[in-house]
Amino acid sequence: MSIWWSLQLRREAASVPLARRLLLGAMEAAGVDAEISHELSVALSEACSNAVRHAGERSGVYRVTASISGDVCRIEVTDSGPGFPAGGWLPPVSGPAREPALGGRGLGLIEALSDRVRFGNQPGSGGAVITFDKVLKWREGALLRVS
Template identity: 75%
Template sequence: MSIWWSLQLRREASSVPLARRLLLGAMDTAGVDADISHELSVALSEACSNAVQHGGARSESYRVTASIDGDVCRIEVTDCGPGFPLGAVLPRPEPRELQPGGRGMRLIEALSDRVRFDNQPGSGAVVTFDKTLKWRDNARLKAS
């Protein structure tokens, strides 16, 4: 089975837990394993937080699109900010480093099977991450 959904959210801190709860509800309804759902929701929260913080003054909103195709969930968060610097290497903080910044992207990488940090044409960042799903025994949308 294949499903997808898309949300346009205001660039406000309150939108982050809303996006997370909507994803968790969809994953629970579909029958996705709770641990996988939790990992996806944390990664989504980090991507949404970045969109809220860096999404640019031109737009008051950002977009979240999620899909389940077979056993893979793909989530994409798009904003209208300045995007990622071209050719930039993302910071790699040391485990004990207490400086803020950069950890959210590393957390998304750690919780996902595949992640891409891109720019959309014009301007704006696009964070896309995939995760292979595990299903509960009573899953409604389990791939055949």
């Protein structure tokens, strides 16, 4: 069985914990292991925070889409801001910490908590797209567990 859902959220700080709680509720209902659910929720919080802080003024909303297909959860956070710099920029996971004025380490944290991550821009209209995948572990008796 597979499921997917999509949310359109206001670019407000209060939307970040809302997105996180909705994801955790879905993971709990599906029977996903608590540690995996927590890692996904932290990565989602970082991606949503990035959209809230950096999406510019072109739109007051951003979108979160999540799916579970087989044993993989894919989450995509899309905004309509200026996007990532050209040239295939990827955040450093290790190395010296950046100065706080230059931003946090949220994108590196997403990369560290995911099995696969892609940072890119929407074609044509601009805006950042963060997509990350995580292989799921299931609790005993999970509703969506693939045998």
